[in-house]
Amino acid sequence: MATAVPALPAAAAPHPPSASPWPVFAIASVAAFLVSLDATMLYAAFGALRAGFPSASAADLSWVLNAYTVVYAAMLIPAGGLADALGRRRVFLFGVALFTLASVACGLAGSVAWLVAARVLQAVGAALLTPASLSMVMAAFPAQRRALVISTWGAVGGFAAAVGPSLGAFIADTAGWPWAFFINLPVGALTLWRGAVRLDGSPAPYRRPRVDVVGMLLLIVAVGAVALAIVQAESPRWTRNELAGVGLGGLVALLVFIAWARRAREPLIDLALFRNRSYSAVNLATLSFGTAFALTFFAFFFYTGQLWHYSPTRAGIAIVPGPLLVIPTAILTGRLAGRLGHRPFLVGGALLYASAGLWFLLVPGTEPRYLTHWLPGLALNGIAVGMVLPSLAAAAVSRLPAAQYAVGSAINQAIRQIGAVIGVAIAVLLLGHGALQRADFHAVYGLQIGLALLTALLCAAVRTAPPQRT
Secondary structure (H helix, E strand, O other), X not given: OOOOOOOOOOOOOOOOOOOOOHHHHHHHHHHHHHHHHHHHHHHHHHHXXXXXXXXXXXXXXXXXXXHHHHHHHHHHHHHHHHHHHHOHHHHHHHHHHXXXXXXXXXXOOOOHHHHHHHHHHHHHHHHHHHHHHHHHHHHHOOHHHHHHHHHHHHHHHHHHHHHHHHHHHHHHHHOOOOHHHHOHHHHHHHHHHHHHHHOOOOOOOOOOOOOOHHHHHHHHHHHHHHHHHHHOOOOOOOOHHHHHHHHHXXXXXXXXXXXXXXXXXXXXXXXXXXXXXXHHHHHHHHHHHHHHHHHHHHHHHHHHHHHOXXXXXXXXXXXXXXXXOHHHHHHHHHHHHHHHOOHHHHHHHHHHHHHHHHHHHHOOOOOOOHHHHHHHHHHHHHHHHHHHHHHHHHHHHOOOOHHHHHHHHHHHHHHHHXXXXXXXXXXXXXXXXXXXXXXXHHHHXXXXXXXXXXXXXXHOOOOOOOOOOO
């Protein structure tokens, strides 16, 4: 097999010249917004969940977040193959319907176990609709507009992930945590209606793949075991030897997963994709930045809530300026990336994110000084996220052939979710205990700096710039 993923031909995804592609973009983006929103909204509602289930520990409740992200990550890749094989419209609409119904079940949950089970179903729906939505967007636009459109699509998801904590805080404080899920019902219903009317129902162009159940289970075990070992590190119910065994078991499962992927006829992940240097670098960078992103946002509410004694709503409002910078930054980045490639914005954004971590490490104290001590770092964070997250999503698929749109995107999104699982697990380990001190956050911001610098180093290998005309 060739060592590089071939460039996408301009005619790979024809679209009707008389039809505007923007309704497709709008429908797909609304669904992607919901998925990204739900992935981070509970960061801010975590305190409300602890109050709603007082007998559950912070480590137990972390699985309300991590069960979603682990299953979402493992299901994204087979879902991408199903979207390409069974029809993107069909898989997209089914995913939206399942996600919406599971959201209602989450809001009605009367126990942590019920809530976690409903979150698993919600994750399956989210995994089905996400790669289908991006592949529909890519197929709707001509090749010369894809850099901008994919960056804008990624910006919608990045903005949703960034604004999720703010909205979650407001909802949890005013209406209660169940409404963080109930709000998905009207939006999901509207998306189903518009999607059934406006999306192209043409048959799937590719053959139906087999679902690699073995690979999917191995990936769930690997990610789940590592997250469990991190989250429960200080739990009295687990000994260090037991947790070491769990973590080692997760790493063994990962190695077995890689070995299986090399031998299976139709593996969950086609490892040949990673022979492309840029694709490998983008996905490793996605893992490191996804970890830093989740860790930082989860830590924000611990800091403002326990050190500055902000209410959840006030903390949610305080974070808004950062997310507001994501979309304009991403749109500008997408326009320029079409001419310059993604590397300058990935490296520059990662370095900016490291600078934000340094600011938070050195400047804010225990006295609330929002305008002078917090807002500048928040602005740096927002601009950096707008440069990096959409560019990672766009760079991952920018050189894939049409037959691998959904699968290639799904792998990248899955790796980002794995990073989110690790980031949440680390945050719970470092900050999920009793009264916090300022020194407890040194490790958090040190990790933000280190992971951001690692992201910049990895992104130096990304090559997506168009060839120079002679």
